[in-house]
Amino acid sequence: MSNEDARLIGFQRGGSAADQFRFLRSNSEQELLASQGLPPYTELSRRGRGWQVMDTSATAAVVVRPSTVAGLTVYNGETGATAKSYVIDRVGAFNLVTTAALSDWSIWACIHPAGMTAPTADITAIKGMNGGTYAGSAIVDTGATVVDNGWFPVGGGHVIHGVGVTPGTASVVEIGGRLIVPATGALSINVVASITGLTFTHFISWYEVELDLD
Numbered sequence: 001m002s003n004e005d006a007r008l009i010g011f012q013r014g015g016s017a018a019d020q021f022r023f024l025r026s027n028s029e030q031e032l033l034a035s036q037g038l039p040p041y042t043e044l045s046r047r048g049r050g051w052q053v054m055d056t057s058a059t060a061a062v063v064v065r066p067s068t069v070a071g072l073t074v075y076n077g078e079t080g081a082t083a084k085s086y087v088i089d090r091v092g093a094f095n096l097v098t099t100a101a102l103s104d105w106s107i108w109a110c111i112h113p114a115g116m117t118a119p120t121a122d123i124t125a126i127k128g129m130n131g132g133t134y135a136g137s138a139i140v141d142t143g144a145t146v147v148d149n150g151w152f153p154v155g156g157g158h159v160i161h162g163v164g165v166t167p168g169t170a171s172v173v174e175i176g177g178r179l180i181v182p183a184t185g186a187l188s189i190n191v192v193a194s195i196t197g198l199t200f201t202h203f204i205s206w207y208e209v210e211l212d213l214d
Helices: 042-046
Strands: 008-011 019-026 052-053 071-074 085-097 102-112 138-142 151-155 158-161 170-174 186-191 199-209
Touching: 019 199, 052 071, 071 085, 071 199, 085 102, 085 186, 186 199
Parallel strands: none
Antiparallel strands: 008 019, 052 199, 071 138, 071 186, 085 170, 085 199, 102 151, 102 158, 102 186
16 A cells, blocks of 8 residues: 555635545654644634632632632532533732832742632633633632642743832733643642732633543
C-alpha cells in the first residue's frame, strides 16, 4: 500500500455535502499534520462549553501561604456516568484597594479532589464565553473554608508602588488546561501579598467537557 493510499479520511464540519470529507496525513510518529486556522479554544467557546465568573466584593489578601480559607472557589457539582470535568482556562485577580506602602502580590491555586462537600453558592452570575446562559452544575463561593489539599503559586509577582487607597494592578494567568477539576471536586484561588491591607476580587474561567480520567 502506498503512502497516498494509506491516508485517513476525516469529517469536515461545514461546506457543501460533497466537501464534508477530507484526507488526513500523519508522520512516522502518527502525529497528525495540520495547520490551525482559528485561535485556540474557539471551537469550545462556539459550542457553549466555556464559562467565567468573578466576585465583586473584595477580600483581603493573606500574608502567608494559603491554607483553609480561599478567595474564590469553583465547585464541580456534576455527578453520574456523563459527569463533565472543568478544564481550567484562566485565573486572575484585581487589586481593588492598595495602601500607601510599596508591596507585591501573587496568585495561588489549590485543586480539591473528588468527594469535597459542596460549598455555599455565593455567586450565580456565571457568564458564557459565547454569551450563553449558564445552566450547569458549578457552585461558586467567596471566602469558602476549604481543605488544604496543597496550594501552589500560579502567577508571578506584581509590584504596587505605594499609591494610596486606590485601585491597583490586575493579573490574568493563562492555565490552558494544566488544572482539571473532577466531578465533586473544586478549584480555589487566593492572593498572597507582602503586607496587610490589600484587597482583591478574583476571577476563574473554565470549559466543561466529558473526559476519561482513568
